[in-house]
Amino acid sequence: xxxxxxxxxxxxxxxxxxxxxxxxxxxxxxxxxxxxxxxxxxxxxxxxxxxxxxxxxxxxxxxxxxxxxxxxxxxxxxxxxxxxxx
Numbered sequence: 001x002x003x004x005x006x007x008x009x010x011x012x013x014x015x016x017x018x019x020x021x022x023x024x025x026x027x028x029x030x031x032x033x034x035x036x037x038x039x040x041x042x043x044x045x046x047x048x049x050x051x052x053x054x055x056x057x058x059x060x061x062x063x064x065x066x067x068x069x070x071x072x073x074x075x076x077x078x079x080x081x082x083x084x085x086x
Contacts, residue, residue: 052081 058064059073068076 048081052077055081 055064055077056073059066059068065073065076
């Protein structure tokens with residue numbers, strides 16, 4: 001698949017040129033002790049959906065944003081994860 005003149009693949013499993021050889025794929029129990037970049041090349045809606053669900057799950061487990069109410073975490077998720085995503 002070519003996107004903006006760059007050959008890409010939506011999965012490291014199907015990359016015959018081994019472009020992802022320097023990437024470290026992690027299955028991490030949350031919360032991670034350092035920052036994480038998540039990105040989906042194939043869809044604008046998958047990344048914010050995943051981030052929103054992860055943020056709400058971490059909030060429900062009292063791991064992040066512990067001072068926020070239900071309304072505040074919902075506002076944060078919708079405004080930050082969806083609207084600001086683009």
